[in-house]
Amino acid sequence: RPASTAFKIAMIWFSLYLLRFIQASWVVHPTRKPLLFNGPFFRGTYNGIAPNALDVNYRSNRTLVEFTKIAGYSESLKSNSPDLQLHLIADSEKKRPSDWPSLLYWCADWEKLLDPAFPCVCFTYDDRTSSQINDFEAGAVGSLIWSLQRRMADRPRNERRFDGSFDTQGSRKLFGPKDFWNKGIGVVTPHRAQMAKIIHELQSIFVSHPPEDIRNAVDTVERFQGQQRDVIIASFGVGDPDIINIEDEFLYNLNRFNVLTSRARTKLIVFVTRPLLEHLSNDTDVLNESRLLKQFVEFYCVSPESLQLGFIKDGAAVQRDGILRRR
Numbered sequence: 001r002p003a004s005t006a007f008k009i010a011m012i013w014f015s016l017y018l019l020r021f022i023q024a025s026w027v028v029h030p031t032r033k034p035l036l037f038n039g040p041f042f043r044g045t046y047n048g049i050a051p052n053a054l055d056v057n058y059r060s061n062r063t064l065v066e067f068t069k070i071a072g073y074s075e076s077l078k079s080n081s082p083d084l085q086l087h088l089i090a091d092s093e094k095k096r097p098s099d100w101p102s103l104l105y106w107c108a109d110w111e112k113l114l115d116p117a118f119p120c121v122c123f124t125y126d127d128r129t130s131s132q133i134n135d136f137e138a139g140a141v142g143s144l145i146w147s148l149q150r151r152m153a154d155r156p157r158n159e160r161r162f163d164g165s166f167d168t169q170g171s172r173k174l175f176g177p178k179d180f181w182n183k184g185i186g187v188v189t190p191h192r193a194q195m196a197k198i199i200h201e202l203q204s205i206f207v208s209h210p211p212e213d214i215r216n217a218v219d220t221v222e223r224f225q226g227q228q229r230d231v232i233i234a235s236f237g238v239g240d241p242d243i244i245n246i247e248d249e250f251l252y253n254l255n256r257f258n259v260l261t262s263r264a265r266t267k268l269i270v271f272v273t274r275p276l277l278e279h280l281s282n283d284t285d286v287l288n289e290s291r292l293l294k295q296f297v298e299f300y301c302v303s304p305e306s307l308q309l310g311f312i313k314d315g316a317a318v319q320r321d322g323i324l325r326r327r
Contacts, residue, residue: 004168010100054325056080059228060265061158063119063327067075067300071258071292081160086116086231086266087153087170097150101205104143105310105317113144113269116157118326122301123309124277125322127239130194134326136320137271139311141187141233142201142268148231149180149206156266177206181213186229188221190251190262194237195219224263232264239273248281252290261296272297301325 042275057065069075083309092111100106113121127136154267156172175184189195195218200216217229228300238244238251261268277294310319 004265025316060190060262061085061119064261064264064268067120067296068262069259069262071254071293081158081166082094083166084266085119085157086114086275087155087157088114088116088148088151088235089172090151090178091148101146103201103205103312104146104293105312106140106143107309109307109309110143110147112305112326114147114267115326116266119264119267120296121268122272122297123307123322123327124272124274124297124325125309125320126275127273127320128241128275130237130239130273131243132191132237134194134239135197135313136234136309136311136318137235138194138201139196139313140271140309141198141235141312142205142231143311144203145185145187146205148185149175152180152184152230154179154184177209178213181209181217184230186227186232186263187218187235188224188232188263189218189235189237190220190256191237192220194235198235199200201271205276221259225259226262228265230265231267231269233259234260234268234270234272236270236272236276239275241264241275241279242301244276244279249283249286250280250287251276252281252293254289254292257292257296270296297325301327 029271029326036061055074055078058079058080059069060068060079061084062079065077065082067078069077087311092108094111096106113123123140125136127134128182130136152175154173154175155167157168157170159170160165161167166239189198199215199218202218203209203211206214235261236251238247242250279290279299281290305324307324308321312318
């Protein structure tokens with residue numbers, strides 16, 4: 001029938017158009033964030049502005065962007081705000097605050113993970129029993145986020161303004177509860193069981209915050225695609241060598257770790273067990289993909305330092321000895 005044929009032709013044309021559109025590159029306005037596209041249907045100039053390929057990252061600081069180059073991004077990629085920095089309004093907490101929750105382990109060394117001077121941080125430790133739920137990492141996430149929500153400004157330092165100047169002071173205002181979970185903090189974990197554990201931990205601590213906002217801040221890598229947060233905390237969780245062997249293709253997926261590292265604006269904190277770092281897959285492709293996580297932990301993050309952190313289990317403190325690396 002004519003109508004049916006015309007419809008099919010229209011859909012084929014639209015599909016081809018959409019594919020070309022997706023492949024388009026940005027045109028950068030000299031004083032604004034990217035507004036226009038340049039592709040097969042957007043050639044030439046617009047109001048005298050010549051098209052340029054986007055080699056500028058408008059999300060993250062220089063340290064985070066430099067790591068994405070190891071993941072395969074263009075060597076010409078650079079940060080629009082190279083010194084973008086987490087802004088903690090209050091001083092570091094050297095003594096346990098009077099309102100620190102009893103459900104959370106406190107130690108002064110949490111500050112070393114939150115130090116704004118180090119955008120990339122990892123903590124590695126020995127755990128050969130945790131499968132898809134890791135009590136220590138869930139507790140550590142809770143302790144770090146509790147400290148952040150008391151001190152984290154709603155605008156980082158050194159962000160480039162539209163006129164090219166830099167906002168060196170940032171904000172002196174704390175995030176409100178909703179924006180804290182939607183813009184300030186994100187927690188990424190590969191397994192839904194660990195996701196549920198962390199959400200339960202946070203909702204038990206932040207009882208006055210909307211539960212839905214907390215749920216939206218904790219998710220798998222796939223669900224964080226296209227999002228961003230000022231601070232991203234990654235909880236890999238798995239320590240059991242048998243589980244790692246079964247799930248190595250999933251856990252070491254190059255694209256997942258690439259997405260994870262590129263969600264953060266000012267800071268990325270990664271928790272990972274020694275067995276996950278030491279595992280050598282029998283699959284050559286998986287072995288090759290595992291290099292990105294191992295490069296981040298053992299080569300990109302530097303200056304290893306012994307550190308003892310911990311968590312609360314059944315009302316008692318349980319310590320975890322590990323190695324802190326930062327960049």
